[in-house]
Amino acid sequence: MHKKQKDKRYPVVVNFHGGGFTLGTAHDDARWSWTVVDEVGAVVVSVDYRLAPEHPFPTAVEDGVDAILYLARHADELLLDVDRIAVSGFSSGGNMSFTVPLRLQGEMLETLSPSTTSSAAAAAVVVAMSSSTTNFLAPPPPSGLATAHSNATSRVSPISTQKDGTTVGISSGGRELKLRGLVAFYPSTDYTQTREQRRQTCSRADQQLPAIFIELFDESYLQPPTLDKTNPFLSPGVAPAHMLAALPDDIVLFTCEWDMLLAEGERLRDRLRGEMGKNVSYHMVPGVPHGWDKAPNPLREIPGVREHYLTACRELKRMLA
Secondary structure (H helix, E strand, O other), X not given: OHHHHHHOOEEEEEEEOOOOOOOOOOOOOHXXXXXXXXXHOOEEEEEOOOOOOOOOOOHHHHHHHHHHHHHHHOHHHHOEEEEEEEEEEEOHHHHHHHHHHHHHHOOOOOOOOHHHOOOOOOEEEXXXXXXXXXXXXXXXXXXXXOOOOOOOOOOOOEEEEXXXXXXXXXXXXXXXXXXXXXXXXXXXXXXXXXHHHHHHOOOOHHHOOOHHHHHHHHHHHOOOOOOOOOOOOOOHHHOOHHHHOOOOOEEEEEEEEEOOOHHHHHHHHHHHHHHOOXXXXXXXXXXXXXXOOOOOOOOOOOOOHHHHHHHHHHHHXXXXX
């Protein structure tokens, strides 16, 4: 019995919570996590990434990469199947469900702050795309799932990545993991659009999040003020085609009818389908605002939420089969 249990490996869904990169905790998506566990039979890892303003862009994205690399390195002891990994996220976490895979597969970030490197270390990642290769620095693995960094000098170890069929393969320390797909709920995807431009696309102004919260989120995370909003690790909706092509081919996208993020979500859907040929399962939830699935009363589930979660889980189960 013990040997049989040790031989078993579970698929993994890595989840990123919402909160404008400024609020929220890894516990916020508990209903979603339990649904995935029950319906998909997967382990759900909810990432407690560092928040702004203390940790502005791109810290959250780096912590997301950090968590996935940690899982790959510790797959045996955690009984995880690194051939069956998907990502999911809500709102800003939905943004991360795109930007974290892009960061794994993407171009080199200019620098890593010395305060975010450790002796466990920053890894050089070689990405094979067409006939060229691109290197970028990935952040160090955390000690546990919560990220912990030191000021020690970093050393570099090799990790190679490649696109194969409908998955993204990443080799870390002799162990290859595969990102099978992603599920994004009402993600922010295009920060090149001002908040005013976003508001003008919303059909129900009375259903928008209060401006004071939105301004707090942006002023906290989008630092410094000169930040290039076209950065693909911030605005995946305007990422270059060759980067979007490296995303997993199976993508589930949920948007909300009364959401200022609806239009940019639809634009990204169209790019993924039209330009990239991705298999995008798209669902616009009618008559609901941003964050519709998060009940103010944690003991009472909002009607209709479970049905949409089950729809996403059916797609996840197919991806991770």
